[in-house]
Amino acid sequence: MNTVEFGGIGMTSQRTRERLIQRLKDQGISNQKVLDVIRVTPRHLFLDEALSHRAYEDTALPIGYGQTLSQPYVVALMTEILLSLGPRKKVLEIGTGSGYQATVLAQLVDQVYSVERIKPLQDKARERLRQLGLRNVRLTHTDGGFGLPDYAPYNAILSAAAPHEVPEELLHQLAPDGILVIPVGPGDEQELRVIIRDGDSSKFEERVVETVRFVPLLSGTTR
Numbered sequence: 001m002n003t004v005e006f007g008g009i010g011m012t013s014q015r016t017r018e019r020l021i022q023r024l025k026d027q028g029i030s031n032q033k034v035l036d037v038i039r040v041t042p043r044h045l046f047l048d049e050a051l052s053h054r055a056y057e058d059t060a061l062p063i064g065y066g067q068t069l070s071q072p073y074v075v076a077l078m079t080e081i082l083l084s085l086g087p088r089k090k091v092l093e094i095g096t097g098s099g100y101q102a103t104v105l106a107q108l109v110d111q112v113y114s115v116e117r118i119k120p121l122q123d124k125a126r127e128r129l130r131q132l133g134l135r136n137v138r139l140t141h142t143d144g145g146f147g148l149p150d151y152a153p154y155n156a157i158l159s160a161a162a163p164h165e166v167p168e169e170l171l172h173q174l175a176p177d178g179i180l181v182i183p184v185g186p187g188d189e190q191e192l193r194v195i196i197r198d199g200d201s202s203k204f205e206e207r208v209v210e211t212v213r214f215v216p217l218l219s220g221t222t223r
Contacts, residue, residue, distance in 0.1 A: 020056045024076050031080040037107045038076055043069075045128055046098035060213075063098045065118050065222075067215055070160060074212060075101055078158055078181045081194055081209065083108060085179055088155040092173065094144035094182075094217070095160035099125030102137050105158070112137045113151050115144045119223045143219055147173045154178060161217035162190040176200035183214040190214055 021039050029035060044055035046069055051061050060068040079101075082088060089110040093102055096116035102125065105112045114137060116122040122141050129137050140148055145167050147157070153175035162183040170180055174197045183190040192209040 016056045023058050027073050029076045034076055034080050037104050041103055046100040067097050069098045069100055081181050082156045082158055090155050092148055092154040092157045096122055096125045099128045106134045106137050113148050115140045115142050115148050117221045145219055162214040163217040183212050
């Protein structure tokens with residue numbers, strides 16, 4: 001876990017950020033550590049300059065290549081769920097995108113492994129993480145549907161893209177009592193599912209949290 005002071009990279013007033021935090025609280029986010037991390041994380045750095053003035057709105061925003069920077073509420077919700085069983089040391093993220101979710105996670109867990117299929121997005125995310133001084137995120141250019149078996153098992157897996165069905169490979173990469181937070185379903189409306197491995201058994205508990213909208217989890221990689 002990295003505790004980082006993001007000094008000198010403000011851009012928006014503290015009041016603007018506090019409005020976002022209050023909105024997250026109003027929508028039911030209660031984990032104070034998650035709220036504090038979102039408060040201090042400079043979301044405007046993860047957008048092109050033309051959109052940076054909208055960074056602290058509670059909305060998803062485009063980052064190119066048909067991908068989006070997730071809505072802050074969804075980032076907060078998925079992160080809160082991921083931490084709901086206690087501290088998570090080793091976390092896999094499917095879909096680095098802009099690097100924002102990885103930046104949030106890196107301040108709350110020991111080690112983040114993040115995979116991205118679109119190389120230019122990964123390159124930008126790497127530069128942002130370097131700029132922010134975060135050294136506990138490992139980025140890999142690969143097809144997210146297969147997870148990242150080289151470093152498995154993971155205490156938690158979070159997917160920022162929606163497959164039609166839960167990939168078996170991800171379940172196999174969960175550590176005992178591991179938790180998978182993933183949107184599932186076709187089209188532009190999916191179910192956010194939480195799947196918990198029952199100890200070190202091959203049994204899994206699954207529940208649906210709410211309806212969400214994510215980009216689809218696509219196979220293959222692009223350069």
